[in-house]
Amino acid sequence: MRYTLRQLEVFLATARGENISRAAESLAMSQSAASGALRELEHQFGVSLFDRAGKRLKLNELGRVLLPKAQSLLEQAGELERLLAGNTEMGELKVGATLTIGNYLAVGIMARYMNEVPGVRVALEVGNTAHIAMQVLHFRLDIGLIEGELQHPDLEAMPWRDDELVVFCCPDHPLAKAGELGEDELLAATWILREQGSGTRQTFDRAMHGLLPRLNILLELQHTEAIKRAVEAGLGIGCLSRVTLVEAFRRGSLVPLATPGRDFSRRFYAVLHKQKFRSRGIERWLELCETAPV
Incomplete structure (x- = not known):
């Protein structure tokens, strides 16, 4: 075999840190030893795995292809070593x-x-x-x-x-006694929602297709509990996973709102x-x- 597991470890650590000094530190090696291992790996096969700009090393196309394969190989080698050592426990x-x-x-x-x-x-x-x-x-x-x-x-x-989102408000909110929310109520409401990039927001946006550009979104928050607290304070209505609302519905601090014709199901x-x-x-x-x- 023309490469060593240590060379692959240095390659992976360099890919993560984009710097040979950080790679050496993470592996408890000297910088010269880490640099030599990476240089030897590339030299043995006549390839370059990084684009070099000063001290910064960015994976090139070949390096990006090699990365997951090297990662998988090292993980298998680690499991093999544990078995050979008589350690049958699962790792971190x-x-x-x-x-x-x-x-x-x-x-x-x-x-x-x-x-x-x-x-x-x-x-x-x-x-x-x-x-x-x-x-x-x-x-x-x-x-x-x-x-x-x-x-x-x-x-x-x-x-x-499977999961589903639920629209909800505080018990004192004017919509709490509305029964069902139609298009007019959804557009008139003030919303407190999860941020873009979250799965909850992705499902909400899909369910509100056709209305989304006209919704009055007051706040976009990253934390579920912050949204629940804001809705409990009467700042608007929200939409979260039913899983997160079970206790609040049981206590009566929040109440669900029916939205016929809107599909809030997800996986x-x-x-x-x-x-x-x-x-x-x-x-x-x-x-x-x-x-x-x-």
Whole structure:
């Protein structure tokens, strides 16, 4: 074999940091050793994997093609090493989730996963759909749980579970006794919504097709709880996943509003890079997602 796993580690670390010094630091190597390993890898095959501009190294076309394959190979090598060492435990898992899923569903799955293997580490990152997808795309996350539709040639989005959005207001709002909201009521209302790039906003915009440019959107917020608090304060009406509103509806601090003819249904997805090596940890996480309480 004309390359070493160490050379691939340096290649990956350089791709992430776009700098050989940062790559060396992350691998606990000297800068000269890291630079030499990368130089030797390119020299052995007579190729260049980066475009160099001063100290900054940006992946070129060949480097971008090599990146997921090298990542997968190193992950398989790591799992093989653990098995050879007699360690059958699952390694650290880096999971990303959108705000609705991260705050209301993912923690329960994480608890079940960690209870199965005491001592196993799970890192949970929460962000909107666009952010989580980008993190999975660049291998910064092993798996993402998202609430928005996704189209990318390098990502696989697997349907997970159904969900729906609900329009809601506070009990004292004039629309609370309206029964059903027609087009006139939807256009006259003041809205407090999730930000662009979120899966919730994507579903809302689709459901409001034909009305969207004329809606009165007062606030666009990144956090579900902030939207609920603003609506409870009477600043407007909102639209969020039913999952996030169960307790508020039970307490009566918020009330649902019917919107006949508007389709607020959607799906949650598990998303992985198509060239991601599916470790035992990833496979088990997906199994726990499938059996999670609805």
